[in-house]
Amino acid sequence: MYRKEEQSQVLSENFELPFEGKLSEDNRWVIMASLIPWLEFEDEYASIFSEEVGAPAKSFRMALGALIIKEKLGISDRETVEQIKENPYLQYFIGMSSYSQDTPFDASMLVHFRQRIGVELVNKINQTMVKKMLEDSSTNKKKELNEPTNRGKLILDATCAPSDISYPTDLGLLNQARKHTEKIIDFLYEQVKNQLDKKPRTYRKLARKNYLKVAKKRRPFQKERRKAVKKQLQYIKRNISHIKQLVYIGANLSKLSIRQYKILLVISEIYRQQLWLYENKKKSIDNRIVSLNQPHVRPILRGKAGKTVEFGAKLSASYFDGYIFLDRISWNNFNESTDLKIQIESFKKYTGYYPESVHIDKIYRTQKNRAWCKERGIRISGPPLGRPPANISKEKKKQAAHDEKIRSSIEGKFGQGKRRFSLNCVMTKLSHTSKTAIAITFLVMNLSTYISRLLRAFLCLFFRNLPFSRPGIKNYYSFFGFNKQKLIFSPSLNN
Template sequence: MYRQPSGQLKIEDFVLPFEGKLNSENRWVKLSKLIPWEEIEKNYAQLFPSNTGTEAKSLRIALGALIIKEKCGYSDRETVEQIKENPYLQYFIGFDRYQDDKDPFDPSLMVHFRKRLDKDTMMAINEMICQYEKHPVQAVEEGKNKEPKDPQDPGEPPVSGGGQEDRSKTTEPTHKGKLLLDATCAPADVRYPTDLSLLNEAREKTEAIIDALYHGNLGLKKKPRTYRKKARKHYLTIAKQRKPQTKAIRKAIGKQLGYVGRNLKTIDYLLSLEGHGRLNRRQSQHLETIRTLYQQQRTMYTLKIHQIDDRIVSISQPHIRPIVRGKAKASTEFGAKVAISMVDGYMVVDELSWDPFNESVNFQQAVEGYKKRFGYYPEAVLADQIYRNRDNRAYCKKHGIRLSGPALGRPKAGEAKRAERLEIQDMSERNAVEGGFGVGKRRYGLGRIMARLKETAESVIMLQFIVMNLEHRLRVLFYPFYIFVLRRLQGLLKQPISVLS
């Protein structure tokens, strides 16, 4: 059952057990005003169609707690403790009074919050936060610039000579602003996977599964052998070498494949017996993953190749895939690939996938999304070389959009220097999206996703962009104040010394 909160919580309504009141200039108070809680609540309430059962936590508690966790880098348990001790955090998640006698909720609920606020829901929330920059502000500016209407005016536009309507003043712009496109990888918290280490881990897990399935009442004379000591000795012989030779690695992989294959046959035999031991949910999931991993590794070993479709690189997180990025630090990363659009410092996720994809395919979708949000096409799209294929160039030419980078063919006479200057300017402006990725990976948790489930990891990735957009929005709000202070200081410094004294 879900009970939707009524009305927007005001800071004046928050009750403290001691004298005083909350400071309206606090960062959490300001941050709470930037989130459209009521609009999000309407969609969130649809996840609970039944009016029976235990009452669920409100959207503000769920989303607010997740934002606090990602913004401050807390663990789930530490997040609950911080909320319990801080009245500003309690106001941020929607409490109407300060309460420190009990925990606001159990820390285990944070996992359920991440599951309920899935990738699609988080994308919609991020869109709501980003769209404030254009629609409300644009409406206010249009209202200011609009002249008062004559009561006797029937509302028709003036007619010029020839009987044609003069719509020059009412025509809306068809191209405005710049769209920045790029993609990155959000690495998962896994060790660098090698074929030998994966097979060794699979062998150890199959040995534990055999231990769980076997017991003395199955009617067997003795427990099936696993050769675990011998297998581990063979693995450590190669793992401890600093730079093992290729032939030695291949030989060790072949041995581990033999041990894993033998264990899988033993598991199938034990499962065919009546009264065998039971596996828990995690062991059952690992067993299915190991079967697929064994088939992949056996195929690559037989064909002497190092690539295969849907390659598993983690037994505990089988959804992770290798993402080839070609970076100097690491040519291959292991996690989710994210394609984003940036407009005026706000980042919108266009696609989030665990499988590698070519980001240039999403080019036209991103441009059409820009038009859907703002009502017009961008004046220019700033993207790197992978986006500049012939299809995207033809699309931009059709819609009158300038695509960054050098044009195809020989430049016209007298335009080479201008095109070079424009290219340099586009590269400098496109650094904003690269800087956004850097901030997300160093300052926030985008550089290492700690969530282990596929659904919760996607929710965490989306939360990183939501938090970064909220931080950018806070900076935009404070920007006019900073400009005002700087101008005042500049004006005072220009005055004579006697006036300042």
């Protein structure tokens, strides 16, 4: 059940603090709270709840605000709850009307928040929020009659958000599957042990010994690795037959936990894939499972130095005016060049006009994409298809270098998401919660961009009002107390 509250409309000056006082309007959390359209999407969030049945759910502002706080600070779910408990600005950000020393919710609620707030909803909030930021900025000029029909620069690229899994190997994956089958056999045997003379043999000690014999080697030979894989496949085959026998005798699979039952299904698919790879002497198969606990994760081929393959979700993103948007996310590998038309049409729907130029890498520059962009007056960065000309003018070289500098800005955004935020290692385990966490990262990056621009504008205004100017640079050193010739600090210069 969802109840709409007036807490999402509370103002910073009305937030009740102990020992009186008020929240600072210049605080980053107060500024970010004013940018996010909480009320606009509250009805869409409330539609997933029943109007009468169930306990009252947490508000939309509290759910989304907690996820933003977690991503912005780069902390765990439990630490997020503790930070909210200690900080009045964070309590105001999630919609509370007064400071409280009690925890507003349990740390496990963040999992439910990620399940309820999907990728589509986060992307809508991100687009609406950025449009508000662009309207508030002074760089957003009014449309004039003599302006061209195509305006702006659109940058497109794709990347991978690796999941938190160990590097997968066929032998290690089969060893994990074997150990889980042994636990399931132990559980099912307890149900029918009165009907059997002895417990089914699993040879677990011998199986582990055979695994470690090869796993501990730094560079085992291919024949040794292949022989070890064969043995693990035989152990898993025997264990699966034991499970079928126990079920036939009377063991009830429904008494397994949901996690155990899912893992049993994943193990059967892993056995099928690995057996096919072994028999056909292949190294790849469609929809290959690389993690027992996260079977949705797929290997993503990347042409990066040091990392030819990454294991996680593949993202297709667009970037313009300093803000980045998540256009497509999938656990399967896809060709990002097919998204160019959709991304450009989304740009037109969002801004009302086509971009003047599209800055992309080589994989996007197909004949179909070039012809489609040429019909709409859009210039594609990069050299034309075919053999390069013998003589290239200086203007074209300068234009190509300038286009590459523009295109590298989206790589910087990906670097920010992976170094500063959690895009480099997605810690969530479920498929849909991982997608929501990735979408939240893009939203938080846009919020950080706006906050940094406000700080830059403040610094420009501050230095503009200082008692020195560019021609009078001598006053610069005396103002901060430095000796220009010796470049040492001298407090007496300010006296």
